[in-house]
Amino acid sequence: MTRRVGTAAAGVVLLAGLLPAAAQAAPDPARGATGADDLHQKRRADYDSRQNITAKAAAQPTAALSRALVAAPSATAVQSLRNQLGVQGIIDIDRATGTPRRVAKLDGFLTGPSRKKPARIALDYIAAHPDVFGLSRADLDSLELRQDYVDIAGTHHLSWVQVADGVPVFGNGLKAHVAKDGRLIQVDGAPLPSLPSAAGAAKLTAAGARAAAVKDVFGTSAATVTKSAAGTTTFSDKGTAKQVWFQTASGPRLAWQTVVVDEGYVHVIDAATGEVLYRHSTIASDTADVWENYPGAPRGGKQHKVDITKWLPNNARMLSGNVAHVYSDVNDNNRADAAEEVGPSGLHKWSYPFVDFNDEVGGLCSAAYPCSWDPATPNSWQVNRKQNAVQLYTLLGTWHDHLEAAPIGFTRAAGNFEARDGDAVQGQAMDGANTADGLPDDDHIDNANMNTPPDGIPPTMQMYLLSPGPGSIAGNTGDEADVVFHEYTHGLSNRLVVDAAGNSTLSDVQGGAMGEAWGDWYGWDYLVAKGLEKDTAKPGEVLVGKYWQAGGTIRSEALDCTVGASATVCPGTSRAGSGGYTYGDYGKISSRGPEVHADGEIWAQTLWDLRGAVGSKKAQALVTRAMELSPGNPSFLDMRNSILAADLVVGKGKDQKKIWKVFAGRGMGYFAAAIDGDDAQPVEDFSMPPSANTPRGTLTGKVTDQDTGGAVSGLTVAFGGHASGFAGDYRATTAADGSYQISGIIPGTYAKVYARGGGYDMVVKTLSINSGTKVENWSVRKDWAASSGGGAVVSFTGPDYTPYGCGPGAMIDQSQISGWGSDVGGQTITIRLSGAVDVSELVINPSATCGDDISAGTGGYRVETSVDGTTWVLGASGSFPAFTTTPTPVALAAGTGDGIGYVRFTMLTSQGQDAGLCPAGQPPTVSGCLFLDATELAVYGSAA
Numbered sequence: 019m020t021r022r023v024g025t026a027a028a029g030v031v032l033l034a035g036l037l038p039a040a041a042q043a044a045p046d047p048a049r050g051a052t053g054a055d056d057l058h059q060k061r062r063a064d065y066d067s068r069q070n071i072t073a074k075a076a077a078q079p080t081a082a083l084s085r086a087l088v089a090a091p092s093a094t095a096v097q098s099l100r101n102q103l104g105v106q107g108i109i110d111i112d113r114a115t116g117t118p119r120r121v122a123k124l125d126g127f128l129t130g131p132s133r134k135k136p137a138r139i140a141l142d143y144i145a146a147h148p149d150v151f152g153l154s155r156a157d158l159d160s161l162e163l164r165q166d167y168v169d170i171a172g173t174h175h176l177s178w179v180q181v182a183d184g185v186p187v188f189g190n191g192l193k194a195h196v197a198k199d200g201r202l203i204q205v206d207g208a209p210l211p212s213l214p215s216a217a218g219a220a221k222l223t224a225a226g227a228r229a230a231a232v233k234d235v236f237g238t239s240a241a242t243v244t245k246s247a248a249g250t251t252t253f254s255d256k257g258t259a260k261q262v263w264f265q266t267a268s269g270p271r272l273a274w275q276t277v278v279v280d281e282g283y284v285h286v287i288d289a290a291t292g293e294v295l296y297r298h299s300t301i302a303s304d305t306a307d308v309w310e311n312y313p314g315a316p317r318g319g320k321q322h323k324v325d326i327t328k329w330l331p332n333n334a335r336m337l338s339g340n341v342a343h344v345y346s347d348v349n350d351n352n353r354a355d356a357a358e359e360v361g362p363s364g365l366h367k368w369s370y371p372f373v374d375f376n377d378e379v380g381g382l383c384s385a386a387y388p389c390s391w392d393p394a395t396p397n398s399w400q401v402n403r404k405q406n407a408v409q410l411y412t413l414l415g416t417w418h419d420h421l422e423a424a425p426i427g428f429t430r431a432a433g434n435f436e437a438r439d440g441d442a443v444q445g446q447a448m449d450g451a452n453t454a455d456g457l458p459d460d461d462h463i464d465n466a467n468m469n470t471p472p473d474g475i476p477p478t479m480q481m482y483l484l485s486p487g488p489g490s491i492a493g494n495t496g497d498e499a500d501v502v503f504h505e506y507t508h509g510l511s512n513r514l515v516v517d518a519a520g521n522s523t524l525s526d527v528q529g530g531a532m533g534e535a536w537g538d539w540y541g542w543d544y545l546v547a548k549g550l551e552k553d554t555a556k557p558g559e560v561l562v563g564k565y566w567q568a569g570g571t572i573r574s575e576a577l578d579c580t581v582g583a584s585a586t587v588c589p590g591t592s593r594a595g596s597g598g599y600t601y602g603d604y605g606k607i608s609s610r611g612p613e614v615h616a617d618g619e620i621w622a623q624t625l626w627d628l629r630g631a632v633g634s635k636k637a638q639a640l641v642t643r644a645m646e647l648s649p650g651n652p653s654f655l656d657m658r659n660s661i662l663a664a665d666l667v668v669g670k671g672k673d674q675k676k677i678w679k680v681f682a683g684r685g686m687g688y689f690a691a692a693i694d695g696d697d698a699q700p701v702e703d704f705s706m707p708p709s710a711n712t713p714r715g716t717l718t719g720k721v722t723d724q725d726t727g728g729a730v731s732g733l734t735v736a737f738g739g740h741a742s743g744f745a746g747d748y749r750a751t752t753a754a755d756g757s758y759q760i761s762g763i764i765p766g767t768y769a770k771v772y773a774r775g776g777g778y779d780m781v782v783k784t785l786s787i788n789s790g791t792k793v794e795n796w797s798v799r800k801d802w803a804a805s806s807g808g809g810a811v812v813s814f815t816g817p818d819y820t821p822y823g824c825g826p827g828a829m830i831d832q833s834q835i836s837g838w839g840s841d842v843g844g845q846t847i848t849i850r851l852s853g854a855v856d857v858s859e860l861v862i863n864p865s866a867t868c869g870d871d872i873s874a875g876t877g878g879y880r881v882e883t884s885v886d887g888t889t890w891v892l893g894a895s896g897s898f899p900a901f902t903t904t905p906t907p908v909a910l911a912a913g914t915g916d917g918i919g920y921v922r923f924t925m926l927t928s929q930g931q932d933a934g935l936c937p938a939g940q941p942p943t944v945s946g947c948l949f950l951d952a953t954e955l956a957v958y959g960s961a962a
Contacts, residue, residue: 191518396456777807
């Protein structure tokens with residue numbers, strides 16, 4: 019059963035992000051709207067097992083994913099270096115390696131000017147601080163320089179790969195950035211402090227690893243091996259497989275890095291077990307895109323002759339050149355069939371007039387916003403097929419040249435897309451237009467996406483037809499320039515925000531939101547700078563998706579909405595309020611909670627403010643250079659820091675105060691807090707940085723287990739926003755007696771000081787620090803079901819909605835936001851706990867998830883327990899109160915929680931069914947008539 023979103027009476031079904039956030043509200047039972055949901059794109063979520071290496075290893079069947087305590091660098095050495103760097107220094111230690119994720123100084127450089135070679139400058143600095151970086155001279159000598167990319171500002175961006183026995187390390191390595199005058203800007207990459215001496219033989223073959231990767235993403239592929247050379251196997255879809263080392267709790271493990279192009283993922287597969295250690299989608303899918311020269315636009319809306327010879331070879335017979343290959347993939351087989359290629363209309367001519375369908379379609383079609391096909395007539399899209407392909411090719415060439423030019427500088431050395439490097443953009447116009455007897459099916463409408471594999475493998479851009487609906491016209495995304503620009507810009511960010519080996523590190527949360535924002539910002543910066551759209555001092559003019567929405571916007575409000583702007587021009591949403599957005603609005607803009615397109619509006623509006631403060635050209639330079647300086651998995655605050663660092667490089671720090679003012683005005687001030695790039699609930703602050711001579715404070719205390727009272731070692735105590743890239747590394751690991759100490763803290767109020775570790779529920783506090791010593795003790799609770807501590811889903815019934823972000827694994831992810839979504843009819847999940855436990859409390863949050871309305875939460879339920887996973891006893895049964903939306907303790911029958919190792923939870927009915935909202939024989943009126951959800955299950959107690 020496909021999950022769908024309830025719509026207006028017209029019955030039009032749209033994918034996520036097309037409508038303004040205000041129009042995406044959950045179905046209202048009182049209105050009788052259907053409660054189905056297709057808001058979650060059908061893609062598997064990104065996954066990185068290194069993020070869970072936080073506590074001491076436990077005995078588990080899967081050694082690669084067990085948790086271990088990674089040795090931290092010397093506290094004295096870190097403190098000494100932090101003192102040298104000053105108030106705005108950064109020493110951010112990666113919790114998976116114990117080495118620096120980033121060392122920088124936002125208000126200066128790490129070293130002075132030098133005439134030495136850039137690589138020597140960086141390596142000498144690292145060698146001078148071995149206790150911090152964890153690398154000896156011998157380690158440094160073994161590094162292999164992968165890239166010395168010089169950007170258009172003259173900065174050297176160096177990347178070294180660690181290699182052991184001829185096998186490179188995946189993800190972790192060393193990066194450094196050296197200014198034109200030889201000053202070291204920053205060092206990052208989180209290198210491994212120790213490497214194995216020999217690789218040994220891999221049990222899994224390259225083809226076996228690729229098969230495991232394809233199976234993981236529910237795809238099928240007929241790709242075959244085409245060649246094997248220099249340790250890399252290449253497949254017929256141009257994907258690859260090569261051996262790598264991958265950091266785990268038990269140290270580096272031999273693995274296969276696979277790139278599966280047809281499915282659009284990079285994986286790391288354990289070479290011994292076939293286990294998925296890492297998954298990253300190379301597709302950035304969007305349902306909300308904008309135009310430059312859209313048909314009918316007052317400026318640039320008419321077809322006119324353009325010379326495209328600079329993008330095509332002489333006497334070209336198809337749309338294929340150095341920057342792109344465009345064809346109409348109407349059957350969605352991802353191949354350029356002969357009938358799908360588009361050739362010239364005559365000698366040296368590519369002239370295909372646009373034909374409107376205004377009379378046939380009606381509705382919102384007009385001369386100002388013309389429709390390009392008729393959804394009621396099969397194959398009507400053929401009329402404009404060739405015109406659209408030529409239009410798409412021209413826009414791809416235009417954007418390639420714009421991004422390549424100064425001051426952006428997305429050049430070949432930076433990893434741009436060109437055929438001479440084997441990775442020209444593959445533009446699939448009208449993708450899937452003929453997948454339903456001359457019409458597009460539901461998976462090929464109202465969408466566009468960009469699949470960006472690592473450098474050297476061609477990206478694929480798929481542009482779909484648009485269907486008429488509430489505020490939307492029957493158009494074509496490939497005709498809209500800023501839709502194309504938006505998608506192409508995903509390629510820019512995914513090629514620049516990378517680890518030492520060149521893999522994209524943008525996450526599904528804040529990184530993903532910035533990815534959407536950059537797409538909007540770069541496109542509209544271009545449109546306004548070229549005079550194709552206007553932006554005066556009046557807010558509410560920069561409307562993303564103006565053609566798509568026939569004069570409206572696909573976002574909730576305009577890109578140029580300032581903080582405090584009138585609700586008449588910047589209406590916002592009911593949850594976030596009106597006026598321009600701030601960091602505190604994160605997760606509130608969309609009615610569905612955190613959502614990358616909606617939350618990206620915060621970042622896009624902030625960058626629009628930056629554009630106004632420093633000008634278009636300087637903003638282009640700062641934003642692009644910041645991507646190159648970004649640490650992995652950045653939060654908004656990480657990227658703010660990178661922009662400040664970029665200003666030191668391209669502007670000699672002249673605009674530091676302007677930049678701080680912009681970000682502080684949007685709630686990303688000095689004391690703003692985000693635990694990391696995966697934090698969907700950041701805390702805003704509007705403060706400017708304190709002075710450099712501010713006295714420092716110290717935080718100390720102990721961490722104990724709430725259920726046993728014993729000391730907890732190996733947990734992290736840290737300051738959100740200040741342990742992920744800003745103002746020093748305010749972080750400590752608890753000792754054997756549970757004690758910790760963090761010194762050198764700037765006095766102030768910190769909104770997200772937290773204690774967390776594998777298997778323990780994170781505790782977050784707001785603490786005020788003064789110039790003395792503050793004692794703060796922590797009581798943490800171990801959740802024996804949590805996947806981060808070793809709990810696992812053994813089995814489940816019903817469909818697997820993992821591609822929508824609500825698979826069974828979300829039931830034990832310690833989040834009260836994500837959860838397990840399934841279908842009505844009674845569904846069961848079996849969970850293996852991280853050890854045998856005498857249960858003191860079992861807690862279930864039965865609330866709805868997966869975009870469903872409140873009625874889909876669990877009503878009737880059953881809980882069974884087992885010591886061995888074979889023999890089961892009934893622990894509890896009953897019904898949750900109507901429309902329960904919070905974690906609720908469930909009392910187990912006497913003796914059924916003693917020494918158990920397994921819990922089996924069954925959702926019997928939905929709360930909507932229990933409330934009588936789903937009478938037999940009647941059409942469904944609420945989500946609970948179709949879907950059955952629960953958000954979290956937690957088990958607390960002491961070891962048996």
